[in-house]
Amino acid sequence: MILRLILIANFFFFTSSYSQSEVFELRVYDMQFGTSTDVLHDFFEDALIPALNRQGIENVGAFEESGEALPKKIYLLIPYKNMQAYLDVADRLEDDDQFKSAAEAYRNTPPDKIPFERYESRFIRSSWGFPNLVKPADDLDQFELRIYESYNEDALRRKLKMFNEDEFEIFEDAGLRTVFFGKNISGDQMPSLTYMLAFKNREKHQEAWAKFGQHPDWQRISNLKEYTNTVSNITRVFLKSLPYSQL
Numbered sequence: 001m002i003l004r005l006i007l008i009a010n011f012f013f014f015t016s017s018y019s020q021s022e023v024f025e026l027r028v029y030d031m032q033f034g035t036s037t038d039v040l041h042d043f044f045e046d047a048l049i050p051a052l053n054r055q056g057i058e059n060v061g062a063f064e065e066s067g068e069a070l071p072k073k074i075y076l077l078i079p080y081k082n083m084q085a086y087l088d089v090a091d092r093l094e095d096d097d098q099f100k101s102a103a104e105a106y107r108n109t110p111p112d113k114i115p116f117e118r119y120e121s122r123f124i125r126s127s128w129g130f131p132n133l134v135k136p137a138d139d140l141d142q143f144e145l146r147i148y149e150s151y152n153e154d155a156l157r158r159k160l161k162m163f164n165e166d167e168f169e170i171f172e173d174a175g176l177r178t179v180f181f182g183k184n185i186s187g188d189q190m191p192s193l194t195y196m197l198a199f200k201n202r203e204k205h206q207e208a209w210a211k212f213g214q215h216p217d218w219q220r221i222s223n224l225k226e227y228t229n230t231v232s233n234i235t236r237v238f239l240k241s242l243p244y245s246q247l
Contacts, residue, residue: 021126022133023083024180026187026194027076029119037074037115039106044076045244047102052078054096055089059135061179061247063143063239074116075145075239077196077247079133079180083123122187124194129164130181135247136198140177143247144199147184147235149192156183156191159230163193166221171197174211175204179247189235198247202238 031037049060061077080086093099100107126132150156160183171178181195199205212218221227241247 020131022131023080023086024124024182025078025080025086026122026124027119029074029116031072031074031116033071035115039109040074040115043103043106047099047106049244051093051096051099052089055092057089059133059246062242062245064242066142066238066240120187123185124182125185126180126182127160127164129168130178133180134178136177136179139200140198141241142199143179143239144197144205145237145239147189147192147194148231149189149233150230151232153191155230156193158227160193162221162227162230166217170212170215170217174215175208176212
């Protein structure tokens with residue numbers, strides 16, 4: 001009887017923890033060279049983000065790459081409670097007259113004037129070690145987006161375990177401020193995980209990374225056999241908030 005109660009308690013703990021995870025949609029827009037981006041920014045600021053907010057979707061992030069990278073890219077981060085919430089939001093947008101009215105200029109833009117060639121949507125499911133998006137302080141308006149690819153699913157499982165059990169605490173000790181983290185469940189560069197860090201200036205951010213590399217717990221876990229060959233490639237992109245971003 002006692003064992004049964006323990007198993008039931010563990011089951012509810014697991015399902016409760018799982019239900020607290022979030023799903024993030026990360027859109028990456030590839031911009032057309034030499035075309036005004038105003039209609040897209042206006043669509044985000046005046047139509048899409050307010051419509052998402054009306055449906056209870058908060059902390060929508062909008063970013064562009066730091067520096068003068070070409071072709072330009074715009075990043076949109078939308079947090080959902082789960083995949084069903086994403087499907088529900090998409091359906092409700094089609095019935096939102098206020099959204100359709102605000103989006104009219106964008107929807108009626110001629111093909112030769114639309115400012116992007118295409119956009120890609122990646123879906124990321126948060127993990128138990130960092131289940132929810134954390135809005136950074138207002139002065140942390142620069143971001144580092146990192147994608148870790150693994151050579152197979154088991155290598156990714158081990159890297160996720162490494163984060164969940166140890167790395168988040170080391171990040172905190174080193175002064176690295178995580179915004180979101182999760183396993184990629186769709187998109188390219190699979191299998192992989194994605195996370196975002198917020199910082200104030202590049203110099204302090206590099207100092208925090210140096211502290212991370214020297215942290216005794218990192219030195220310990222990075223030498224464990226279990227965690228060898230977990231990452232086969234790293235993509236790193238530096239971003240800055242757009243004026244209407246909620247992050």
